[in-house]
Amino acid sequence: MEYESVIGLEIHAELNTESKMFCGCGTHFGEAPNTQTCPVCLGLPGSLPVANAKAIEYVIKSGLAVGCGINLYSIFHRKNYFYPDMPKDYQISQYDQPLCINGFIDLDMNDYQTRIGITRIHLEEDTGKLIHIGGAGRIAGAKYSLVDFNRAGVPLMEIVSEPDIRTPEEAKAYAQKLRAVLITLGVSDCSMEKGSMRVDANISIRPKGSTGLGVKTELKNLNSFRSLQRALAYEIERQAKALNEGKPEEIVQETRHWDEAKGATSTLRTKEYAHDYRYFPDPDLVPMEFDIAYIDFLRSQLPELPNERKQRFIKEYGLPVHEANLLTESKAMGDFFEETAKLYKGDPKAVANWMLGDMSYYLNTEGLEIDETAVTPKHLAELLKLIDKGVISGKIAKEIFPEMFETGKLPQVIVEEKGMTQISDEAEISKIIDMVLEENTSTVEEYRAGKDKAFGFLIGQAMRLTRGRGNPQLINRLLREKLQA
Numbered sequence: 184m185e186y187e188s189v190i191g192l193e194i195h196a197e198l199n200t201e202s203k204m205f206c207g208c209g210t211h212f213g214e215a216p217n218t219q220t221c222p223v224c225l226g227l228p229g230s231l232p233v234a235n236a237k238a239i240e241y242v243i244k245s246g247l248a249v250g251c252g253i254n255l256y257s258i259f260h261r262k263n264y265f266y267p268d269m270p271k272d273y274q275i276s277q278y279d280q281p282l283c284i285n286g287f288i289d290l291d292m293n294d295y296q297t298r299i300g301i302t303r304i305h306l307e308e309d310t311g312k313l314i315h316i317g318g319a320g321r322i323a324g325a326k327y328s329l330v331d332f333n334r335a336g337v338p339l340m341e342i343v344s345e346p347d348i349r350t351p352e353e354a355k356a357y358a359q360k361l362r363a364v365l366i367t368l369g370v371s372d373c374s375m376e377k378g379s380m381r382v383d384a385n386i387s388i389r390p391k392g393s394t395g396l397g398v399k400t401e402l403k404n405l406n407s408f409r410s411l412q413r414a415l416a417y418e419i420e421r422q423a424k425a426l427n428e429g430k431p432e433e434i435v436q437e438t439r440h441w442d443e444a445k446g447a448t449s450t451l452r453t454k455e456y457a458h459d460y461r462y463f464p465d466p467d468l469v470p471m472e473f474d475i476a477y478i479d480f481l482r483s484q485l486p487e488l489p490n491e492r493k494q495r496f497i498k499e500y501g502l503p504v505h506e507a508n509l510l511t512e513s514k515a516m517g518d519f520f521e522e523t524a525k526l527y528k529g530d531p532k533a534v535a536n537w538m539l540g541d542m543s544y545y546l547n548t549e550g551l552e553i554d555e556t557a558v559t560p561k562h563l564a565e566l567l568k569l570i571d572k573g574v575i576s577g578k579i580a581k582e583i584f585p586e587m588f589e590t591g592k593l594p595q596v597i598v599e600e601k602g603m604t605q606i607s608d609e610a611e612i613s614k615i616i617d618m619v620l621e622e623n624t625s626t627v628e629e630y631r632a633g634k635d636k637a638f639g640f641l642i643g644q645a646m647r648l649t650r651g652r653g654n655p656q657l658i659n660r661l662l663r664e665k666l667q668a
């Protein structure tokens with residue numbers, strides 16, 4: 184049986200406001216535990232919340248950026264549950280009147296395009312953080328748990344997608360695009376590592392062509408885009424296996440934990456339903472009412488968004504769609520590209536090729552983001568200029584790149600230190616070619632007999648003798664001249 188998967192993502196992004204959602208406490212990450220707290224975010228009796236206007240503005244801007252309608256009347260609800268990370272025993276969230284509804288994100292997959300609907304975006308407060316001691320950091324098997332309320336009350340935006348996603352690749356592309364939008368807006372730093380962006384995935388499968396919905400599971404602990412993609416692929420296979428073996432009872436509505444090291448999901452808890460939370464309007468907070476002029480004003484403040492930037496890259500720099508798509512996947516990539524192109528002044532496609540080739544390779548290998556390395560736009564621009572000027576060959580540039588990446592030294596410094604300059608002296612190259620011709624008389628005859636392949640071999644020999652430093656154009660020209668003489 185062939186199956187199709189139905190995936191929806193719930194993405195939480197912490198907003199990078201100066202203060203918390205309902206009190207004046209700071210939101211800075213990494214402070215000593217429980218130092219950024221007050222009676223409101225500790226849920227002490229008698230304390231009253233006041234909503235953070237900046238956070239509301241950020242959510243509306245996010246909604247506008249992904250084509251959402253904005254509810255002109257919106258309220259906060261209490262979501263009741265008991266857990267030690269939530270001192271009030273309820274979380275202030277939104278229920279049936281969220282700030283934003285009905286948006287979308289357009290994805291450019293390699294050979295097709297698709298639109299993923301966004302059901303809603305709402306505003307809530309984050310919970311405290313539990314640190315489990317012993318038991319490999321998980322609650323199961325832990326000796327005791329510590330709680331840090333610094334995060335309790337940090338503004339949190341939840342973006343719920345429609346179940347429009349069909350593959351793990353689309354899920355990753357959607358999450359990445361959304362992240363690029365939020366970073367471009369400057370509303371969140373969206374760090375999956377620090378937990379300021381958290382992705383949960385709902386996944387079910389159904390026979391291809393059917394429109395019904397299977398039983399879904401929710402996947403948690405997806406700490407990177409890679410985890411998201413891997414966890415979904417695993418879960419699709421697990422569910423398909425259960426159905427194929429006639430054991431549908433193995434798929435139950437539940438929350439499953441992704442174990443990155445094991446590469447598998449396992450049951451965390453059975454899924455709760457909305458009515459379990461006994462939502463009711465928060466009587467301590469006034470409703471939010473907006474006028475159209477305010478919404479229009481926020482709309483006019485939106486910066487250039489990733490999809491717009493992609494279109495501009497295609498038009499302004501002549502990049503193919505695929506390259507433009509990759510370069511606008513993150514704001515940092517796009518910024519790096521534009522700065523390098525400006526410094527280099529040569530063909531922007533060369534910049535794109537280096538960024539998506541060697542640079543991406545080393546970034547992936549080291550697991551780094553582009554703004555976390557020693558290589559700056561100046562480095563790459565200088566490297567490209569050295570190639571254009573004929574100081575180094577493209578091959579040498581490829582050798583310089585990893586050293587530049589590791590040490591942050593400028594390319595010309597590395598070239599001088601290692602004596603890697605290209606040999607462009609005609610007399611010197613001429614001598615080398617004479618040697619090649621003498622040593623390879625049979626290949627020369629083959630070439631003269633019409634075997635074109637032989638030419639490439641002779642070029643290779645000349646490059647070998649110059650240890651890759653010979654100017655390729657010069658070698659090519661002189662070799663051709665000498666063979667025709």
Ligand SMILES: [Zn+2]
Pocket residue numbers: 203206207208219220221222223224225336
């Ligand atoms: Zn507080």
